[in-house]
Amino acid sequence: xxxxxxxxxxxxxxxxxxxxxxxxxxxxxxxxxxxxxxxxxxxxxxxxxxxxxxxxxxxxxxxxxxxxxxxxxxxxxxxxxxxxxxxxxxxxxxxxxxxxxxxxxxxxxxxxxx
Amino acid sequence: xxxxxxxxxxxxxxxxxxxxxxxxxxxxxxxxxxxxxxxxxxxxxxxxxxxxxxxxxxxxxxxxxxxxxxxxxxxxxxxxxxxxxxxxxxxxxxxxxxxxxxxxxxxxxxxxxx
Numbered sequence: 001x002x003x004x005x006x007x008x009x010x011x012x013x014x015x016x017x018x019x020x021x022x023x024x025x026x027x028x029x030x031x032x033x034x035x036x037x038x039x040x041x042x043x044x045x046x047x048x049x050x051x052x053x054x055x056x057x058x059x060x061x062x063x064x065x066x067x068x069x070x071x072x073x074x075x076x077x078x079x080x081x082x083x084x085x086x087x088x089x090x091x092x093x094x095x096x097x098x099x100x101x102x103x104x105x106x107x108x109x110x111x112x113x114x
Numbered sequence: 115x116x117x118x119x120x121x122x123x124x125x126x127x128x129x130x131x132x133x134x135x136x137x138x139x140x141x142x143x144x145x146x147x148x149x150x151x152x153x154x155x156x157x158x159x160x161x162x163x164x165x166x167x168x169x170x171x172x173x174x175x176x177x178x179x180x181x182x183x184x185x186x187x188x189x190x191x192x193x194x195x196x197x198x199x200x201x202x203x204x205x206x207x208x209x210x211x212x213x214x215x216x217x218x219x220x221x222x223x224x225x226x227x228x
Contacts, residue, residue, distance in 0.1 A: 033214050044116070045204060045219035052214060091157060100208060100215045101147065101170050104157040 002027045004094050006105035013082050014113050021077045021108045023092030029053075031097040034068065034075045039107070040088040048090075051075065082112045117141065118220035120205050126226045132193040135223045139186055139207030145169065146188040147208070147217060148180055152201040163188055164211050195227045 003026040013019045025034065036048040049059065051068050059066045063080045079086055089109045093102040117140035127133055139146050148160040150173075159172035163182035174180075177195075182188040192199060202222045208215035 035216075037219075043202065043224075044221045045206075046116075047216055047218065050214065050216055095214075099170060100145065100211050100217070101159045101162055101172060102149075102217060103159070104149075106156045 002029075002032075002094050002096055002103045004092050004103055004105035006090075006092055006108050008108045009106070010109045010111070012111045012113065015084060016081050017112075018078060018080050019082050019110065019112075021079075021090050021092075021110065023075045023077065023105060025073050025075065025092070025094050027094060027096055029097045033095045035093040035095070035102065036066070036075075036077050037091045037093060037104075038088045039091065045091070048077075079110075082110075084112050084114055086110060087112045116218040116220065118205060118207050118218050120203075120220035120223050122223060123221065124224050124226075126228065127195060128228055129195055129197060131195050131227075132191065133195065133225065135190040135192070135203055135205075135225075137188045137190070137205030137207075137220060139188070139205075140218055143207035143209050143218070144186065145208045145211055145215065146182055146186070147206040148174075148188070148190050149204040149206065149219075150201045151204060151222070152198075155201075157204075160190070162211075169211055192225070197227050200225055200227045 005024045038046045089107045091107045092105045119138045144165045160174040162170040180190045205220045206217040
């Protein structure tokens with residue numbers, strides 16, 4: 001069965017610091033998709049990125065970057081020069097081949113202080 | 115704004131009661147998913163419908179049921195409510211049923227059972 005582990009329950013940083021959120025997944029499939037979602041204090045879930053299991057190229061989008069390593073079953077998320085608006089709960093999720101339903105990790109609460 | 119709407123935003127009810135949560139997917143999306151977010155269980159997949167048919171089932175209690183109507187909106191029915199059913203219920207939609215389909219989440223319905 002699939003599983004997503006986000007070992008960091010809560011992270012506190014000061015504005016402008018870089019921060020990395022860890023995500024480790026388990027799956028028996030060779031084809032799968034990994035996702036990151038952001039849940040700000042307002043409560044909605046906002047899609048950030050999708051990565052398929054055959055694409056290990058790192059991705060950068062502005063201050064956000066993602067590091068996918070199949071060898072360690074990890075899909076880590078780094079925010080560079082964090083801002084107060086980045087304060088939210090971040091969820092890593094997995095969907096397995098043939099299924100679109102998502103298995104979520106427990107989430108990491110990021111608190112960025114001014 | 116994801117384009118997914120959920121009503122009501124908040125719901126307060128008593129144990130033993132029955133409630134209905136409603137979801138309208140994004141225009142053009144045929145798949146609807148229901149997720150429950152609680153403090154102890156995290157974000158859990160409940161059930162998925164695709165074009166009116168049940169597609170996948172997760173950790174959904176027998177007291178809970180859902181359906182998707184011809185106009186593609188969906189309802190989640192929760193009956194014989196218990197205190198532990200208090201949670202944030204999300205609806206999400208996607209274009210299809212493939213594992214790569216990005217899911218767009220609604221703002222959620224916060225259910226409080228007293």
